[in-house]
Amino acid sequence: ATWSSINEIPKLKWDFIIVGGGTAGSVLAGRLTENPKFNVLVIEAGPNNEGVLDSIVPGLQPRLFNSPYDWNFTTVPMKGINNRAVAYPRGHLLGGSSSINGMVYTRGAASDYDRWAKVTGDQGWSWDRLQPYLKKHNWSSTRQCPRFSPHSADEATLAVTQELGGEFHFNLDWNSGHPLGVGWLQATIGHDGTRSSAATSYLTPGVRGRKNLHIVTETRVTRVLRTTGARGLEIRTVEIGTPGTSDRVLLTADKEVILSAGSIGTPTILLNSGIGDREELEALDIPVVLHNPSVGQNLSDHTVLSASLGLKPGAIDEGPWANLLFDPALQEQALEVWQTNRTGPYVALIPVDHLGWVRVQNSSIFEQFEDTSSGPDAAHIEMVLGAVAGTYSTNFLMISPASRGSVKIQSNNPFDSPLIDPNFLGSELDVLLMREGINAGLRFADAPSLKNITTGILGPLANITSDDEMEAFIRNNADSGWHPIGTAAMAPEHASWGVVDPNLLVKKVSGLRVVDASIMPYITCGHTQTPVYLIAERAADLVKDAWK
Numbered sequence: 001a002t003w004s005s006i007n008e009i010p011k012l013k014w015d016f017i018i019v020g021g022g023t024a025g026s027v028l029a030g031r032l033t034e035n036p037k038f039n040v041l042v043i044e045a046g047p048n049n050e051g052v053l054d055s056i057v058p059g060l061q062p063r064l065f066n067s068p069y070d071w072n073f074t075t076v077p078m079k080g081i082n083n084r085a086v087a088y089p090r091g092h093l094l095g096g097s098s099s100i101n102g103m104v105y106t107r108g109a110a111s112d113y114d115r116w117a118k119v120t121g122d123q124g125w126s127w128d129r130l131q132p133y134l135k136k137h138n139w140s141s142t143r144q145c146p147r148f149s150p151h152s153a154d155e156a157t158l159a160v161t162q163e164l165g166g167e168f169h170f171n172l173d174w175n176s177g178h179p180l181g182v183g184w185l186q187a188t189i190g191h192d193g194t195r196s197s198a199a200t201s202y203l204t205p206g207v208r209g210r211k212n213l214h215i216v217t218e219t220r221v222t223r224v225l226r227t228t229g230a231r232g233l234e235i236r237t238v239e240i241g242t243p244g245t246s247d248r249v250l251l252t253a254d255k256e257v258i259l260s261a262g263s264i265g266t267p268t269i270l271l272n273s274g275i276g277d278r279e280e281l282e283a284l285d286i287p288v289v290l291h292n293p294s295v296g297q298n299l300s301d302h303t304v305l306s307a308s309l310g311l312k313p314g315a316i317d318e319g320p321w322a323n324l325l326f327d328p329a330l331q332e333q334a335l336e337v338w339q340t341n342r343t344g345p346y347v348a349l350i351p352v353d354h355l356g357w358v359r360v361q362n363s364s365i366f367e368q369f370e371d372t373s374s375g376p377d378a379a380h381i382e383m384v385l386g387a388v389a390g391t392y393s394t395n396f397l398m399i400s401p402a403s404r405g406s407v408k409i410q411s412n413n414p415f416d417s418p419l420i421d422p423n424f425l426g427s428e429l430d431v432l433l434m435r436e437g438i439n440a441g442l443r444f445a446d447a448p449s450l451k452n453i454t455t456g457i458l459g460p461l462a463n464i465t466s467d468d469e470m471e472a473f474i475r476n477n478a479d480s481g482w483h484p485i486g487t488a489a490m491a492p493e494h495a496s497w498g499v500v501d502p503n504l505l506v507k508k509v510s511g512l513r514v515v516d517a518s519i520m521p522y523i524t525c526g527h528t529q530t531p532v533y534l535i536a537e538r539a540a541d542l543v544k545d546a547w548k
């Protein structure tokens, strides 16, 4: 069942306490309680997802930003993007970021997972060995064929794949592990036109009704603590706090505490608990429980840039919803249509039907810098292709970053916001790869079918004449792709770096595991929800095996 206060839950013995009922936490809760012998408590800082209309209707997703369902983080100012700080949304409700995300379903490249297997020395993380978990991952999908984008824009995109071929060849299934090329976008949106999140698909009413699952929302874990009476460094106790009061509640799991608080939440809890870099903790008057300088380090994220082409008048008929983004009356109408029969433009978020996955080739860049991609089949650039609000989008994400940043804490008050520094464009390579993203868009735009319907690149990009101007444009406009990973990265058991071992147990500690995006040692060349679902599905088996 689901409660909204820690004081209401029955006083039971917990086998597992899962901290964070987000993407990974919901999967774990669903899978671990398949075993009726496991008593599981999930503690989630945000509210219940049930009945939250903006999280149910795909098209209303933008309303979730800066809402009670978003942690509303902001990064620190970053030198690489001209000292700008940017918004850093994270889900703050059951289902976590899968309840507020853009619903794009991408697996990345097979070599992304093979690289995890290689750096951890555990073949269980390889693409081949993860296949059963890909099949197990329980989600509803739509192939957007076509959802919302006007036919003529889709036709132009597909025609370009024929005209240019090569790097822009048509790829029927870029989720096969071999993403390169252009193909149809898939989304975690059900055939009933509603968002499919970790909460809707793993915390179904049937699962919530299990006697061995208890979920408490609106409850914040501040620290994990050494368990009294335990031998060695055994951490199975969580501390729950209420902001503005000194009230603290302690709960202990018999078997394990599992941190699934995400790439920002998990290192924040570890650092507040005294698990991190000794010097930095001492400077904040936090007693050091375990010196591990890797905690909060290695933050990696994608960067995004908008680039679009003007559309010739009448070249594309955007249909009755053309002005949806700008017209509140149309928006009301769209919601009415959705509420009546789950159709209309709000069954989707982005009015785009295709993504392209491009590799930077024949470039002198990699004579100068080591290639950051995981292999010859992995992409450096993702292109978002289709007609959006009177333009044709060649927006893109740079998905093979070299820069690494960090999550730190600023005080010993667990309720203070963490210091999030993704270090965007901190590496010169990343600027060059962003430039290659723009160049890919320009090459795509040069194809006859697109030239027929467009008027050329829009905005300041059109007037750029030098490399310096291009670099300034990139640094002034790059933003987050909202895919942070790596802040509690896994590493081989005996490696001197890393936060967890390949079984996701916190190194040198017993009773404490991390299962969420923070354990990825390298980012995948795709959006990150699918890798998190895979991590959580495999982790559920690791935990079940450990406690057979």
Ligand SMILES: Cc1cc2nc3c(=O)[nH]c(=O)nc-3n(C[C@H](O)[C@H](O)[C@H](O)COP(=O)(O)OP(=O)(O)OC[C@H]3O[C@@H](n4cnc5c(N)ncnc54)[C@H](O)[C@@H]3O)c2cc1C
Pocket (backbone or CB within 6 Å): 019, 020, 021, 022, 023, 024, 025, 043, 044, 045, 046, 089, 090, 091, 092, 093, 094, 095, 096, 097, 098, 100, 101, 102, 103, 104, 105, 106, 219, 220, 221, 222, 260, 261, 262, 263, 265, 266, 269, 482, 483, 484, 515, 516, 517, 518, 527, 528, 529, 530, 532
């Ligand atoms: C706006 C946005 C758009 C995105 N779009 C896409 C997309 O289109 N496709 C895609 O594949 N990926 C997308 N992503 C990324 C993807 O959603 C995430 O990588 C993934 O959901 C992360 O899962 P997680 O389990 O690591 O963390 P989360 O799902 O964020 O879960 C962490 C949970 O822990 C809770 N928590 C944190 N701290 C505490 C605490 N101290 N006490 C108790 N609970 C706590 C949080 O409230 C949250 O529910 C997007 C992300 C965002 C934010």
